[in-house]
Amino acid sequence: MQFRHKIAGGDFAKAGNVASSVKKVLQQLNIDHVISKRTVIALYEGEVNVVAHAYSGIIEIEIDEEKIKIIITDKGPGIADIDQAMVEGFSTATPQVREMGFGAGMGLSNMKKNSDFMKISSIVEEGTVVELINYLKPDARQESK
Numbered sequence: 509m510q511f512r513h514k515i516a517g518g519d520f521a522k523a524g525n526v527a528s529s530v531k532k533v534l535q536q537l538n539i540d541h542v543i544s545k546r547t548v549i550a551l552y553e554g555e556v557n558v559v560a561h562a563y564s565g566i567i568e569i570e571i572d573e574e575k576i577k578i579i580i581t582d583k584g585p586g587i588a589d590i591d592q593a594m595v596e597g598f599s600t601a602t603p604q605v606r607e608m609g610f611g612a613g614m615g616l617s618n619m620k621k622n623s624d625f626m627k628i629s630s631i632v633e634e635g636t637v638v639e640l641i642n643y644l645k646p647d648a649r650q651e652s653k
């Protein structure tokens with residue numbers, strides 16, 4: 509099962525819509541509640557990052573019998589220092605984004621905490637790609653670490 513969603517940078521009114529729709533699909537597929545919750549949290553954080561920091565983005569979701577794989581690709585300023593961006597509380601969000609309640613600097617670290625696998629690649633002035641995987645079977649989670 510595959511899904512593809514376009515995200516518009518700056519469209520906070522729609523931030524979270526993809527995560528909500530994926531939550532419904534995971535419930536319909538009877539995916540374990542803990543795995544579903546972790547996946548939706550990681551996806552929501554990624555979706556909000558695109559809205560808050562990028563010009564546009566694409567979220568691709570693939571669900572099979574082994575895993576849920578999410579690839580978030582954005583066009584935007586990129587991340588100059590990924591290690592620094594992973595530090596809880598570090599944020600490059602604008603004051604306007606912070607006034608709306610976003611940009612606390614927890615997005616990437618929450619994505620990492622709520623996924624079994626996370627890979628980030630970024631090119632400054634071009635954009636960022638985040639790959640997330642949550643395994644559906646506990647033994648697969650252990651093998652990935």
